[in-house]
Amino acid sequence: MKRRDFLKVTLSTLFASQLPAKLMAQANQPVVAVAEGTDWAAITRRAITALGGMKAFVKPGNTVVVKPNIGWDRKPEYAANTHPLVVKAIVDECVKAGAKRVKVFDNTCNDPRRCYENSGIQATLKGLRNVEMKHVERERFKNTKINGSFLKEWELYDEALSADVLINVPIAKHHGLTGLTLGLKNMMGIMGGNRGYIHRNMEDALADLNQTVRSRLTIIDATRILLDHGPQGGSLKDVKVLNRVIASTDIVAADAYATTFFNLNPQDIPTTVAAHKRGLGEMNLSKIKLVKA
Amino acid sequence: MKITSSRISQLIFLAIFIILFVNTEYRGKDEISAAINSFFRANPLVTISYILAVKAVNILLIPGIMMILASAILGRFFCGWICPLGTIIDLATVKIRKSIPVKFLKGRFKYYLLFTLLAAALFNVNITGIFDPIAILVRALTFFLYPLLGYTVRSGWTGLYTALGEKRDYLDPLFAFLRDYILPFRETFYPLAFLSLIFFMGILFLERYERRNWCKNLCPLGTLLGIMANFSLFKRIPGKLCTDCGQCKEICPTGFDADTLQKSDCILCMDCKLQCAFKRVKFPFKGVPSIKRERAGGTKPVIGRRVFLGSILSGFLLSRAFVFQLPGQHERLLRPPGVKDEKDFLEKCVRCGECIKVCLRSALYPDYFKAGLYGVFMPVIIPRLGYCEYNCNLCGQVCPTGAIPNLALEKKKTSVIGVAVIDKNHCLPYAKKINCIVCEEHCPIPEKAIRFEVVEERDHSGKAITLKKPYIVEELCNGCGICENKCPLEGKSAIEIFAQRKRLGNV
Numbered sequence: 062m063k064r065r066d067f068l069k070v071t072l073s074t075l076f077a078s079q080l081p082a083k084l085m086a087q088a089n090q091p092v093v094a095v096a097e098g099t100d101w102a103a104i105t106r107r108a109i110t111a112l113g114g115m116k117a118f119v120k121p122g123n124t125v126v127v128k129p130n131i132g133w134d135r136k137p138e139y140a141a142n143t144h145p146l147v148v149k150a151i152v153d154e155c156v157k158a159g160a161k162r163v164k165v166f167d168n169t170c171n172d173p174r175r176c177y178e179n180s181g182i183q184a185t186l187k188g189l190r191n192v193e194m195k196h197v198e199r200e201r202f203k204n205t206k207i208n209g210s211f212l213k214e215w216e217l218y219d220e221a222l223s224a225d226v227l228i229n230v231p232i233a234k235h236h237g238l239t240g241l242t243l244g245l246k247n248m249m250g251i252m253g254g255n256r257g258y259i260h261r262n263m264e265d266a267l268a269d270l271n272q273t274v275r276s277r278l279t280i281i282d283a284t285r286i287l288l289d290h291g292p293q294g295g296s297l298k299d300v301k302v303l304n305r306v307i308a309s310t311d312i313v314a315a316d317a318y319a320t321t322f323f324n325l326n327p328q329d330i331p332t333t334v335a336a337h338k339r340g341l342g343e344m345n346l347s348k349i350k351l352v353k354a
Numbered sequence: 355m356k357i358t359s360s361r362i363s364q365l366i367f368l369a370i371f372i373i374l375f376v377n378t379e380y381r382g383k384d385e386i387s388a389a390i391n392s393f394f395r396a397n398p399l400v401t402i403s404y405i406l407a408v409k410a411v412n413i414l415l416i417p418g419i420m421m422i423l424a425s426a427i428l429g430r431f432f433c434g435w436i437c438p439l440g441t442i443i444d445l446a447t448v449k450i451r452k453s454i455p456v457k458f459l460k461g462r463f464k465y466y467l468l469f470t471l472l473a474a475a476l477f478n479v480n481i482t483g484i485f486d487p488i489a490i491l492v493r494a495l496t497f498f499l500y501p502l503l504g505y506t507v508r509s510g511w512t513g514l515y516t517a518l519g520e521k522r523d524y525l526d527p528l529f530a531f532l533r534d535y536i537l538p539f540r541e542t543f544y545p546l547a548f549l550s551l552i553f554f555m556g557i558l559f560l561e562r563y564e565r566r567n568w569c570k571n572l573c574p575l576g577t578l579l580g581i582m583a584n585f586s587l588f589k590r591i592p593g594k595l596c597t598d599c600g601q602c603k604e605i606c607p608t609g610f611d612a613d614t615l616q617k618s619d620c621i622l623c624m625d626c627k628l629q630c631a632f633k634r635v636k637f638p639f640k641g642v643p644s645i646k647r648e649r650a651g652g653t654k655p656v657i658g659r660r661v662f663l664g665s666i667l668s669g670f671l672l673s674r675a676f677v678f679q680l681p682g683q684h685e686r687l688l689r690p691p692g693v694k695d696e697k698d699f700l701e702k703c704v705r706c707g708e709c710i711k712v713c714l715r716s717a718l719y720p721d722y723f724k725a726g727l728y729g730v731f732m733p734v735i736i737p738r739l740g741y742c743e744y745n746c747n748l749c750g751q752v753c754p755t756g757a758i759p760n761l762a763l764e765k766k767k768t769s770v771i772g773v774a775v776i777d778k779n780h781c782l783p784y785a786k787k788i789n790c791i792v793c794e795e796h797c798p799i800p801e802k803a804i805r806f807e808v809v810e811e812r813d814h815s816g817k818a819i820t821l822k823k824p825y826i827v828e829e830l831c832n833g834c835g836i837c838e839n840k841c842p843l844e845g846k847s848a849i850e851i852f853a854q855r856k857r858l859g860n861v
Contacts, residue, residue, distance in 0.1 A: 134745050170796060170840075172714050172743055174539060178382050179745070195526070196533075200512045219520060237794045237806065238822065257792035257842025261782065295800030 091311035091343045093318045096354040099304050101284045104354075105150035108280065108308035111354035114158075118278050118310075119226050121159030126166075126224035127151055129282075130232050130247050131180045133293040134171035140287040140300045142176070143232045145185035147282045147306060151230060152192055164220050165194040167250040170293075173197065202253030209269025211262045216253035221274055229276035229312065233283045233319045235291030235299075239263055240330045241323060242292050243316040244279040245271050245341075264335035271312065271341055279315040280308045283322055313342025314349045321346070360434050360623045364441040371438040375495060376536060378752055380714050384763070386751050390708055393438075393488050394754035398422045398582075399575040400486065400704050404755055406472055407480035407701040414756055422582060429586035430579045433569055433608075434621030439487040439557070440569055444607075447561045455564040459571035460611070465661045466668070468574040473669020478697075479676050479728060483705035485574050487557075493731060494554035496707040497544040497720060504538040542716040542740075546731060549722075550707075565607045570619055580618030588622070590615055591636045602626045602635070679726035687724045687853050688735035688833065690749045691742055692759040692769045694855055696725075702757035705731035709749035709758055716740040717835065718749065733758075735771060737835025737851050742771060744798035744834060772833030772851040774804065774826050780848035783823045787813040791822050793837035793849050803830035804837060804849075824849075 094111035096104035109115055119125055129143035137144050148165065155163045165186060169176040173196045177183040186194050202216035221227060231247035238260055239246060245267045249256060251274060259266035283305040287294045294300065303322060309315035313336045317327035327333050327344040337344040374390040394400050401418030405411060425432065433440050471482045483489045511529055514522045533539070544550075560567035569576045595602055595613045603610045609620040627635040690709055693699045710718040710733050717740035718733040725732060733749070735742060744767060750760040761769060774793075778784035783791070783806075797804040806822040813819050833851045841847040 134743065171798075172380075172746075174380060174382065175714065175743065175745065193526075195530070198512075198515075200515050223520060238789065238791050255842050255844070257790070257840055260790045260792050260795075260842065261788050263789075290800060290802055292795060293798065295798065299800075 090348060090350045091309060091314040092350045092352055093307055093309040093311070093314050094352045094354045095305060095307045095318070097305050101144060101146040101304070101306070102150040104284075104304070104306045105147045105280065106154060107354040108306045109151070109154055109278075111352045112278070112308055112310065115154035116158045118228075119155050119158040119160050122161045123159070123225040124223070125155045125160045125163045125226045125228060126221050127155065127163055127228045127230055128221065128247065128250055128276075129165065129167060129180075129182060129230040130242075130250065131167035131176050131182055132170045132250065134175040134179050135293060135295065136179055137181045138285070138297065138300065139294050140232060140234060140285045141291075141293045141295075142180040142182070143230050143282045144284050145181040147280070147284060148182050148230060149185045151228060151280060152186060152189065155226075155228070156189070156191055160226075161191065163192045164224070165192065166197055166218075166220065168197045168218070168253065168256075197253075199253070205273065207269050207273045209265065209272060211265035212259070212269040215270070217274065218251045218253065221251040226277045227274065229279045231279070231281055232286070233281050233322060234287035234294070235289050235323070237291065239332050240325070241316075241320060241332075243281060243319050243330075243333075244276060244312045245316055245332050245336050248274060248276065264331040267332050268335045268339040268341065271336060272339060276312050278308065278310055279312040280306060281315050281319045282306060283319060286322055288323065311342040311349075313337050313344050317342075317344040317346060318349060318351070358624065358628055360625075361444075363435040364437075364444065367436045368438045368441045375492070375500075375711075378708055378712050379538065380712070380746070380748060381534065384745075386712070386748060389712070389752045390492060391706075391752050391754040392417070393492075394704055394706055394708075396421050397486065397488055397575065397754075398425070399482055399578055400755065402578065403472060403475040403480050403482040404702060406475040407478060408698075412756060414754065425579045425582040426585045427587055429583040429588050429617070429620060429622050430576065431622045432579055433573075433576050434623040437487065437569075437575075439491045440566070440621070442491070443558065443561060443566060443568065446558050447565050450558075450561045452561075452565070453563055455567070456560075456571075459563075459567070462658070462661050464572055464574070464577045466665055467572065468577040469661060469665030470668045470672060471574055473666045474673040474676070475669075475701075477670055477673035478701060479673035480701050480703075481672075481676060481728070482574060483703065484731065485572075486704065486706075487568070487573050487575050489704055489706045490550075490553045490557065492711075493546075493550040493705070493707045493720070496711040497550040498547040499551075500538055500711075501541055501543055501547070505541040505543075507532060507537055508541055540716060544710070544719055546720045546722050550720075550731075566621075569621070570608045570611075577618075583618050583620065586617065587639055588637050589617075589640045590620065590626070591638060592634060596632075596634065599631065601629070601631070605629050676728040677726065679728070683724040683726075685852050686850075687721075687729075688737070688772050688835070688851060689853075689855075690718060690733055690735065690758045691747070691766050691771055691832075691834075692750055692761045693757070694759075694769075696855075699757050700725070700728060700732070702755045703732050704755055704757070706754060707731065707733075708752045708754065709733050712748045712752050713740065714743045714746045714748060715839075717742050735835060735851075737838035738847055739839075741835040741839040742833075744836075768832060770832050770855055771835070771853075773828055773831050773854045774833065774835075774837050774849050774851055776824060776826065777846075777848050777850065780843060780846060781824070782843070782848070783821045785848075787811060787819065787821060789819075789822055790842065791824050792840050792842050794822075794824050796836045796840045798834065798836060799830050799832070801827075801830060803827045803832070 094108045096107040098104040133141040135141035201219045205217045236242040285302045289299040378389045396417035401415045557568045720731045721729045721734040747766040750758045782788040794804045806824045837849045838847045
């Protein structure tokens with residue numbers, strides 16, 4: 062390689078990887094990256110690259126928790142769980158960025174073995190180095206002070222609490238109580254105990270939770286979305302293939318933008334509104350910088 | 355202990371039994387190809403009582419019928435070469451000091467027991483499973499010993515977490531192996547664990563009096579096989595103790611209560627042949643037997659008229675004594691998915707506990723009350739403890755007699771266990787005007803059997819609120835019980851499943 066080529070490549074790489082992050086910092090405006098395409102692993106990677114690449118979030122030696130939605134005993138095409146290709150692309154990027162350990166788990170609603178199996182995620186991650194996908198173990202939930210407006214304390218999963226980086230990977234879908242379930246709601250997967258209790262005041266509970274445990278990065282799987290009978294669906298009639306993945310460091314902004322896929326406004330989703338009011342992020346679409354990746 | 359062919363066979367079958375038992379569990383596959391049910395399908399006692407109770411033959415019973423024929427040719431080889439309970443007794447009895455045999459158990463008690471059970475089955479009360487040796491063993495394992503193993507290992511694992519915290523992860527591969535291949539996935543404790551253990555320990559306790567006490571004097575399966583063995587083509591020579599030695603009486607575990615070998619008690623372990631100092635003992639294949647000669651040789655008549663008539667009478671009395679059921683209990687008598695008719699289920703169920711062992715969410719428990727005495731050890735769903743997983747049909751796959759039909763998954767999803775009913779005095783949106791609908795979220799029916807109406811109301815402080823009030827679509831509900839299971843109210847669930855085996859309304 063000639064010196065000139067070398068410089069070109071180096072500079073352009075630097076430019077490509079650093080520029081969006083720089084711009085973001087300059088404008089001080091939350092960025093939501095949106096990638097569209099039928100190669101779901103590739104669009105996931107593109108969305109991450111648009112935010113500056115995984116190296117911007119994961120440092121060598123970090124322990125990373127990737128928290129997909131694996132709540133239901135449903136196959137990937139039913140859009141009840143995060144798609145395995147999306148999860149794998151993220152996990153790969155984390156390992157490439159030098160993560161010491163990448164942990165993938167969810168506190169499932171159906172039988173955990175069936176959920177891990179049928180979501181396709183367990184099979185996809187099998188054998189990857191420095192990657193683990195273990196079942197949640199009851200004793201690892203730690204009673205944690207939250208001091209929120211609704212939740213004063215709750216049992217939270219130790220691995221989510223001790224991770225250097227937490228990457229929140231929900232799937233965008235319908236939900237009977239909250240309208241939609243997105244990034245803020247996906248964090249319920251780190252809660253133990255009688256989780257149904259928080260249905261009484263879901264929006265405040267989720268704001269409390271997300272205030273205590275912050276997602277460094279939220280990547281929403283909208284490769285296919287569930288339009289009705291959520292959160293577990295079960296009929297392909299309710300599934301719409303959208304071929305999109307969105308990523309943001311601002312969980313509220315990511316949720317707010319994903320809301321538009323359902324022909325809804327961010328203010329229609331009480332969870333998003335409550336989190337915005339709490340200062341957890343931006344829900345006003347006009348204040349969010351959209352980057353097509 | 356000598357290593358003989360029969361001992362090797364016993365140990366191999368015990369190993370197979372344990373492997374099949376451990377594999378009667380969801381381990382990542384929707385189908386279980388080999389399960390512990392093989393031991394019940396090849397079980398003549400199960401076969402005959404099924405035929406008597408149901409008054410029909412089932413293709414699943416063919417191995418059992420073949421076993422009956424095999425025993426009529428070969429004798430009681432099952433007891434000495436295969437039976438895992440017999441093997442466990444043989445392994446344990448070495449350590450147990452013997453006193454003198456119990457007189458009460460000698461004579462015809464075992465025939466009364468067997469024929470009483472069979473007669474009761476004829477009168478539609480099939481309770482032989484309670485005394486079936488394989489069922490006793492599987493129940494002791496399923497309801498007590500296996501959960502105990504799981505609990506012990508898991509407590510150790512939890513203890514390590516308390517001591518090491520996240521550092522415990524270094525040991526994880528070891529535990530993952532145990533969890534994925536050996537242990538039950540979750541520790542569940544069962545009602546009747548105590549009774550199941552008592553049956554099993556009682557059998558071992560009987561070894562204080564003589565070797566193979568249960569097998570020789572009580573076991574209804576052994577007794578049945580013994581009756582078949584009378585036709586066997588094998589005959590031990592000499593038929594009596596030799597006057598100059600008589601060691602066989604000491605060596606034989608079952609057959610030499612008197613000076614003449616009881617053919618129906620001989621389990622063909624061949625120990626007498628192997629240990630005979632004079633090489634006199636032989637087991638020749640002697641062709642078609644003559645019953646008359648057997649009797650002349652000293653074998654007691656198997657079924658005397660008195661035993662037969664007495665058993666019919668006691669079987670009839672027993673069958674009537676067992677049928678009482680409290681009507682109120684029936685409301686919550688939730689049987690496994692696919693069971694359409696309670697009477698049919700009672701006749702076919704072996705009470706082996708396999709469905710309970712395999713149940714993915716620990717929804718099934720051995721009953722001790724709801725169906726009266728008759729239903730003891732039979733499976734019932736207790737939704738507050740575990741629900742029926744929508745995409746799972748394992749219980750039907752492992753049931754040895756088809757009491758729980760082996761339904762295709764799509765069919766199982768629509769077969770009705772019961773129907774959910776909301777208790778509006780407890781349900782939050784109704785009773786306290788607080789939103790919840792956890793039940794609706796978890797309902798697995800794609801079109802949702804639990805739906806909600808959105809109502810604008812004022813709460814008790816006068817504030818305007820939008821309430822989502824759940825209701826049941828009975829035409830869709832299959833009674834899986836996840837709603838009752840997940841209802842977040844502490845204590846009593848605000849939504850409960852009530853037994854109902856037919857679909858309401860038109861679909």
